[in-house]
Amino acid sequence: MPHPLPDALSSWSEAPRVRRMNERAIRPEGRYVLCWLQQALRARDNPVIDAGVRLGNDLGLPVLVYHGLREDYPYASDRLHRFILGASRDLARECRERGIACVQHVDRADRREKGLVYRLAADSAAVMVEDQPTFVARWQSERVAARIDRAMLAVNAACLVPPAILGDDIGSTTAFRRRHQPLRGDWLVAADWTAKVAAYDGPLPFTSDRLDVCTDADLDRFVAAAAIDHALPLSPMFPAGRDGALVMLERMMDEVLPTYATTRNDATQAVGASMLSPYLHFGVIGPREVMAAVEAAIAPAASKEKFADELLTWREWFHYQALTLPAPERYDRISEWARETLAAHAGDPRPEVETLDALLHGETRDETWNACQRQFLIDGWMHNNLRMYWGKRIIAMTPDPEIAWATACYLNDRLSLDGRDPSTYGNIAASFGGGSPGREGPAIYGKVPTRSDGSTRHRPGGPAWLAAAATRPRQTLVVPDGLPTALYLSGEPLV
Template identity: 70%
Template sequence: MNAHDLAGGGGYVLCWLQQALRARDNPVIDAAIRLGNALGLPVLVYHGVREDYPYASDRLHHFILGASRDLAIGCRARGLACVQHVDRAERREKGLVYRLGNDAAAVVLEDQPTFVARWQAESVAARILVPVFAVNAACLVPPAVLGEGIGGRFAFLRRHEPERAGWTRSEDEVAAVAPFDGALPFEPDRLEAMDLDALVAGLQIDHSLPASPVFAAGRAAALAQLARLTADVLPDYAATRNDATKAEGASGLSPYLHFGVIGPREVMQAVAAAAAGTRHKAKFADELLGWREWFHYQARSLAAPEHYDRVAAWARETLAVHAEDARPACESLSALLRGETRDESWNACQRQFLGLGWMHNNLRMYWAKRIIAMTPDPETAWATACYLNDRLSLDGRDPATYGNIAAMFGGTPSDREQRVYGRVSTRGDGSTRGRDGGADWLAQAASQPMPPVTVPADVPREPYLTA
C-alpha cells in the first residue's frame, strides 16, 4: 500500500486487525505469519478500539469486544501474541498503531473497501515508515484477483464463479516461528480477564443503544449460528428465506460476517457438507457470494462508496426532478429512528433494527424504498437510510449497506413516472402483509417495546468525512 521496501529492521511483523476478528481461517494472520517466517521474525497481532468512530455505542462495542476477546484466546492457541487496546479517558494511547508499526519490519492489514477500516488503512499506509501490505479476509475470492473494470453483477458472476472452487479449500495453516515476547510501548488490555460490561459502561460512547438481545458476541455465538444454518435453515432456505414472518428462515450470520468473527470460506465449507438440496445451497451461495462479494467488489472501485453520488445517475436525476413534490408521508427523524411513524409496516421493520440490531432482508427492501417518501428530499433520504442502518444494525457500515441502499434508490427504472419517486420503482408491504398471519405479525412487530435511544437534532450528513 506504500512505497517502502522491506529494509531488514524491526522486531516483528505487525498484523493489525480492524474487522477480521477471528484467529483461524484468517488470511491476514496467515499472510503475516508467512512474511514473518520468511524474515525470521515473530508476528504481533494487534486490535484496538476507539471511542470516537461514528456511531460507537454499547451495541457495537459489546459485539466488537466480545469478538476481540475470543480473537486473543484463539491467537494464543495458535502460538501467536495478540495485544489489545481499548482507548478511554484513563488510558489514551495516541498514535499507537504508528508506534507499533514503526517498530515492525512490516505491517499486514485488512483490505476493506468501506467505513473506518478503509480510511484508517489508507491513512496509516501513507504516513508509516515501513512497508504495508493489505490482505482480504472478507471475501471468499479476493476482489483484487478479479481484475478491474467489471461494470455489472452478471459480468461479475461470470468472472467470480469459476474462481470459487480454488478459494474454497484452505491450505494447512502455517505455524509461526515463535510468539513475540519483546517489550511493548503500552500496557495492553487483557480482555478475557476484564468485565466487558463494566468496561463498556465507563466509555464515552452512545449508551442509549444497548447490546443486541439476540446476537451474542464472540466466536461461540457465530459457530452456533453456523450450526443452526446447516441443520435447520439450509434444508428449506430457498423457500423460506423471503418470509420475514419466519426470521428463523435466514441464517442470521451477517453481524458475524461483518466483523469477521467467521469468514465466508468456513461458512461455504459447512454449507457444502450440509444435508440440504442443491437448490437451497445454490440460493445461499448466490446471497453470500453472488451478492455480498459483488458489493465488496463494487465498493473497491468507488472513491466513497458511502456517498449519495454512487446512486445511478438516471435515478438521481429523476429524484431531483421530483425533489420539490409534496411529501405527505414525511416523518420526523425522531419518529423514524424510534419506529413511531404513521406506517405500521415500516415501524415493524425499523423496530428490528432498533431492538435487535438486525433486519430481515425482505423487510429491508420496503424499509429503504419508503424512506424516500418519508424524508424531505432525496439526499436527506440517503443520509437517513445510511444513518439508521449504520447506527443501529450490527452488520451496518458494510459494502452491502451502501450497495443495497443504492440499489433501492436506483435499480431498474420503472416505465411509470410517479410523484416523489419519478422513475424509481416503489415497493409495497404485500410480501409480508399478504402472508397467512402477516398482518398480525406486522402489528405485533410494530408494537415491540424499544430502548429509549437518543435522537440527534439533524441526521448526520457526512459522518464519514469528519471521522
C-alpha cells in the same frame, strides 16, 4: 520503481489478496511483522494473519497481532462495543492457540494511548492490514499507510474470491456472477500457516489489555467505562464472539438451510434466514468457513445454491463495487439516471415526511415501516425482505432524496450490527435505483421502482405479525438535533 510484493507473498497461492498500500521498504531489522486488525476479528483462516506469518517466517520474525478499540468511532454504542470486544477476546485466545502474540487496547478515560498504531508500527518490519473498502477501517488504514516509514500491505480477508482476480470491468450482478462462479472452487480450501518463530514476547510501547483473560464482567466494565452511547443496548439475538457465530452456523445448517430456497423471503418465519451477517461483518467468521458448512449440510441443492448466491454473488459483488469507488458511503455513488429522476422529483409534495425521532424509534404512520425499523432498533439486524421495503419507503418519508440516503445510511449504521459495510451502501444504492430505470411512476420516485409490503402483508398471518412487530416494546435513544450527514452527502470530505 514501485516496490513489488515481497517474494514470500508473491509466491503464495493467496497472493491476489495482497496489495501494497504504500511504496515504503520492508525493514528486516524490525522486531515483528505487525498485523493490525480492525474488522477481520478471527485468528483462524484469516488471510491477514496468514500473510503476516508467511512474511514473518521468511524474515525470521514473529507476528504481532494488534486490535485497538477507540471510543470515538461514529455510532460507538454499548451494542457495537460489546459485540466487538467479545470478538476481540476470542481473537486473542485463538491467536494464543496458534502460537501468535495478540495485544489489545481499549480506549477509556483512565487509559488512553494516542497514536498507538504508529508506535507499534515503528518497531515493525512491515504492517499488514485488512483491505476494507468502507467506513473507519478504510479511512484509518489509508491515513496510516501514508504516514508510516515502512511497508504497509492490505490483504483481503472478507471475500472468498479475491476481488483483484476478477478484473475491473464488471458492471452488473449478472456479469459478476458469471465471472465469479467458476472461480469459487479454487478458493474453498484454507491453509493456516504455522509460525516458525516463537510468539513475540519482547518490548511493547504500552501495556496490553489482555482481553484473552477477561471475563464477561470485565468486558462489560470496559463498555461501561467508555464514553459511548449507552442508550443503545446489546442485541439479545446476537451473542458476541466465536461461540455466537458457531451457534448461528449450526442453526443455519440444521434449521435454515433445509427450507432456505422457499422461506428466505418470508420475514414472518423465525428460521427463514441465517442471521450470520453481523458475524461476517466483523469477520468473526469468514465466507470460506460458512461455505464449508453449507457443503456439509443435509439440505436440498436449490437451498444450497440460493444461499451461495446470497453469500457469494451479492455480498462479494458489493465488496467488489466498493473497492472501485472513492467513497462508497456517499449519495453520488447511486446511478446517474436515479439521481436525475430523483432530483427532478425533489420538489414533489411529500405528505408522508416523518421526523428523525419518529423514524429512529419506528413510530411513523406506516405500520410496516415501523415493524422493519424496530428490528434494527431492538435486534440490531433486519430481515432482508423487510429491508427492501424499508429502503424504498424512506425516500417518501424524508424531505429530499439526498436526506433520504443520509437517513437510511445513518439508521442502518447506527443500529445494525452488520451496518457500515459494503453491503449497507450497495443495497441502499440498489433501493434508490440499482439496475435500469423503470417507467415514469408516482410522484417523488420518478423512474425508481417502488415496492409494496405485500410480500409480508399478504401472507397468512401477515397482518397480525406486522401489527405485533410494529409495536414491540422499544428503548428510547438520543436523537441528534441535526442528521449527522457529513459522511453520506455528495462532495463532503470523509472524516
